[in-house]
Amino acid sequence: MAEIRIRNTNERISGEENVRAFLDNQEVLYEHWEASKLPAELHNKFVLSDEEKQTILSTYDEEIRELAARRGYQIWDVISLSDATPNIEDLLKKFEQIHTHTEDEIRGIVSGRGIFIIKGDEETGYFDVELEAGDVISVPENRAHFFTLMDNREIIAVRLFIEKDGWIATNIEDPTFTK
Template sequence: MAQIRIRNTNERIEDQEQVKAFLDAQHVLFEHWEPAKLPVELREKFALNDEEKAQILSVYDEEIRDLAARRGYEIWDVISLSDATPNIEELLKKFEQVHTHTEDEIRAIVAGKGIFIIKGEGEVGYFDVELEAGDVISVPENTNHFFTLMDNKQIVAVRLFIEKDGWIAFNVEDPEFIKA
């Protein structure tokens, strides 16, 4: 389950009700999908072919369509990243730049782990949301953030989009952001 680390204070929030309450206060959608729905052979597989990605979309079709109907998403896909991904280090450098989008950025983690680093409101400052299989998060539009991988560099996630071209990132130079 998701955990939060507030960077200014190094406070950790691990209780799921408190995680949800904190994210709600920051206007960040947080939900949970059942990770056990994913077939066993895909739970630890991080290099996927198109058929396997389609299978994941099929397994979570009901959840995806429900979320799309509530939030206006038009298209979705599956992203898989691992050490087997060509140019993974270059991709991570690109991901690890604070930016915003004109629509929210959503990830439904179906395998592996990842971290959203998000700029909170007021005195909160930046906080990390450590995600694992089953966690679904949506960072609001125009919110400073970025997404990266945990040390094991393995993740599979469903991404949903409003715009058919996907997210367009607008990089932000924020003097308040300090790499951890």
């Protein structure tokens, strides 16, 4: 289950209803998929063949299509990141730049853990959303954020896009962000 850490106070928010209420207040979509649906042979497997990625998409087809219909997503895929991913350090450097997109950035976590760092309202400032299997999050368009891996450095996620070319990151400098 997702957990939130507000960076400027170090306050932690846990529990599905508390997390959902906080994220709703920040205009960030949060939902939950049934993580146990993932076939057992894909649990904790972070190097995937195209066939295994298709199995994941098939497993969550109903959830993906329902979300896509509600929010206008047109295409989706699976991303898998771990220390076995070629050029993982370069990818993480790219991901760890504060940026915005002209469409939502959405992830359905099916295995592993990851973290979105999102700029909240003026009072809240930046907050971390620590995600695990079953958590689904959508960062609104034009909202400053970035994504990175947790200490385990392993994640598999379904990504959904409105534009057929996917979203393009526009890096920004934000002097209010501190690591």
